[in-house]
Structures are given as structure tokens and as C-alpha cells.
Amino acid sequence: MPPLRLIDGTLVKQGAEAHVYKSTFLYPNVPCLIKVRPTKPYRHATLDMRLTKHRCISEARLLNRCRSMGVLCPTVYFVDEKRGEIIMEWIEGPSVRDFLHNYIDDASDHGKDENKAIDVQLDALMENIGQTIGKLHDIDTIHGDLTTSNLMLKPRESPGTQVLDTADTSLANSDVVLIDFGLGQVSSSDEDKAVDLYVLERAFLSTHPRATRLFDIIIDSYKRNCLGSSVVLRRLQEVRLRGRKKSMVG
Amino acid sequence: MPTTLSVPHLPSNYRLHIALFTSVTNAAHLHSQLLAKNAEYEYAFIEPSILVSHLQPISAGFRAIHDLLDPDVGLRTPNVHSETVFSLSPTHNITDSYRRFGISPSSTSVLAIKILDTSLASYSESSTLERLASIVEGTEVNFDTKEIRKLTDLSKVKKYYKLKDLGYVDQLYKKKGRTIEEKSEEQAWRDLEGAVLGAMALRSLV
Incomplete structure (x- = not known):
């Protein structure tokens, strides 16, 4: 699937599953984190899309569940499950x-x-x-x-x-x-x-x-x-x- | 003054023009013009009592523009303004979303949003803002979280966004007889904002 927009942010972490960018949401002074699950060329396209979508949705749901029930975790701002993107709150501070x-x-x-x-x-x-x-x-x-x-x-x-x-x-x-x-x-x-x-x-x-x-x-x-x-x-x-x-x- | 805003990640020619009004007297007229599909009145007229922060309506506008431009998603309502109102909803019911999050004939405050492609030859910022400031008859106040919170109806927000689980863990511990540190008022607002933004973002996934 072609990207709708270029992700304008700085890559902060790259794992096996996802790339993580730091960017801003809605206002230049609201920092956010964009988690993108890129397509994996070695997987069958249909399967790849299904896996990406499923993982993206399940992560967003869990984050939202924890956030609203009172366990501290990032707020979900936006989900584009087809492209495997989640925009969420940026957590400032060290791990x-x-x-x-x-x-x-x-x-x-x-x-x-x-x-x-x-x-x-x-x-x-x-x-x-x-x-x-x-x-x-x-x-x-x-x-x-x-x-x-x-x-x-x-x-x-x-x-x-x-x-x-x-x-x-x-x-x-x-x-x-x-x-x-x-x-x-x-x-x-x-x-x-x-x-x-x-x-x-x-x-x-x-x-x-x-x-x-x-x-x-x-x-x-x-x-x-x-x-x-x-x-x-x-x-x-x-x-x-x-x-x-x-x-x-x- | 109304606020003009272009949003990160979206093409910069799309701009939101936003103004918040209290003591509104012509809500019934605005509502009837929406129903009549009068193009002159194509705005997102939002009921501010269901808002908890200034990010909430902009987030809805972001979603509406995003879906407008995304050929795989597209709009599910007639235009980007009705889509903005629909995007405030945590459910897929369009009629309900207009009724709950859009203005009603009896609204006394209104948040008006106009989304325009500024690359069009017909676009003029000054006339757009002028029209925005005059279309709603009322007192314009600053569009910010402080003003919005004055208008919030918490019970409506909790009902419409289905937030009965908000702060569930603390309630659970309280029931078991533990003393829970009271949250500051600001923190409680933040938690509410987080839950609402999350509920909106997850609409497509419900």
C-alpha cells in the first residue's frame, strides 16, 4: 500500500517488528510517537497485510484499555491499521x-x-x-x-x-x-x-x-x-x- | 479571533478555521440550514458540552481530512465537515453522531470549524474568517482548553464515550478498602482527555 504521506519525524528506534519515529500531533508543541510496522517483502502480501493489521489493532486496543482503566501508558491518538501505523503520546524520560x-x-x-x-x-x-x-x-x-x-x-x-x-x-x-x-x-x-x-x-x-x-x-x-x-x-x-x-x- | 491551523502530517494546503461561541442565539437556524443541506452553511457545528480539550475537535478534523485524502478509506458522510462531527464519535452510527456531537436547535454554545483547501483560487483567508465569525450569533471566546472545560458536561461525555471503566483499577482497590491517593483535578482532566481521544481513534476498530 503506498504511503499517504511521508512520515516527517526522526527515527528513534528500529526493531524487528516496527520503526518508531518522534514527531508532533496536531500542534508543533504536542510531541508524539509514530509506530510503523513496515511491510515485510518476504511474506505473502495478503498474509502480510492481515498480520500487520491484526497486530496494530490489538496493540491499539490494549493501550486504550490500560489508559482508560488507570494503568499508565501512552494515549492512542490515531490508528491507520491498513498501513500499520499508530500515533500515540510521546513519553518523555529515560527507560x-x-x-x-x-x-x-x-x-x-x-x-x-x-x-x-x-x-x-x-x-x-x-x-x-x-x-x-x-x-x-x-x-x-x-x-x-x-x-x-x-x-x-x-x-x-x-x-x-x-x-x-x-x-x-x-x-x-x-x-x-x-x-x-x-x-x-x-x-x-x-x-x-x-x-x-x-x-x-x-x-x-x-x-x-x-x-x-x-x-x-x-x-x-x-x-x-x-x-x-x-x-x-x-x-x-x-x-x-x-x-x-x-x-x-x- | 478565530484560529487558523494547518496540521502536521497532512498536506499543508488543508487548513482548519475554528471559532468557539457562547450565548448563541441562532442554533435553531444553523441546525435547520444543515438539515436543508444549504452549501452556505457547510460547517462542522459541534456541541461544546461533549468536548474535554481543544485537541479533541482538531483530532476529529485530522481524521476527517485523512479519510478524505485516503483513497482506501474515503468519507462515510456527505462532506469533510459532517465527517468531522462523525469523527468525534466512538461508534459507527452516523445519525447518532450528528445528534450527540453536532449542534441541536437548543444549543447555547457552538464550536464552528471550516476546513478548506487553501490552494484553490477561490480561497481567501480573511473572508473565510469573517464569515466564520459572523455565521454564529453569539459571543466569541478563545478556542482553548480552559474555555472548553467551562462548557463540558461530564455525565454526557462519560455516557457517549462509554467511559464507565474510567479509572477502574482505583475503584477496584477502593472497594477492597485501600486508600487511593486522590488525583489532582488537572490529572483527572488529562485522564479523561486520554480516554476520549483513544475512544475516537479506535472507532474504526470497534
């Missing part, structure tokens, strides 16, 4: 992944006391992440790809707040925002929720070797905040033993 990397790099430069102060803030951030995932699961939504890159830190908008970009900035004024629901689904099954947490655990431990303690705080916060946490956490034990795939086929 938790970048944030943690900066923190770990910086940590060696600081004195012991200073580190302790940052640790307290980090604990608060983990608490916040656990709470956010708890909310997500309480509305029976599965993210499908919970990694630290898909968790953003958005500074709360209040007069005088600076954009958060370094480890020194106060975490107390930031919200955890979920992005990229491309692999998400609506499901109330404990298995799916447990796998969601398992994926996050793997991502956490592999990118941040010192983060075992941090992940424990997330689980603890999830336990206290998510209404259905006890069954899910029991299931998580099983998932840890056998891995993400329940059926051993394929």
Missing part, C-alpha cells in the same frame, strides 16, 4: 534500563553515604514498578514483553519539574509508564501473569547482574499490591523451574 545503567556506572563515582541515599530512591522505584505491574494484572492484561526497556520513567508534570535524565534527579517525582504492548493480550490466567513476571525477572537479572535484590523488591511490592498475587507467585515458582514455555512442543 528503566537506561536509568539503571547510568546508575550502576555512576555508583562507583560516589561516596558511600551518597550511594545509600540513591539506594533508598531505587527501592522506591522498584516498589513503584511492582505496583504498576500489579495494576496491569488486576485488569487482566498481559504485557507479553516486560523488559526494563519497556518501562519508562516519566517525570510528573508539575511546575518547576525538570526532565529526568540523570541518576541524581529525584525518583519520587516520576511515574512508571508501560510501553510497547505489541505482544500483549487480555487474559486472567495465572500462568500468563506468572510468565509476564518471569520474563521481567530474566531481563532484569541478565542486564543488571547486581539487580537480584532489586527484583526481590519488585516481587514483594507486587505481592502486597496486586489482588491476585498469591496464586500468580505460586505459579511463578513453577515457571522458574521449567521455563517460559508450558507446552514442550516446538
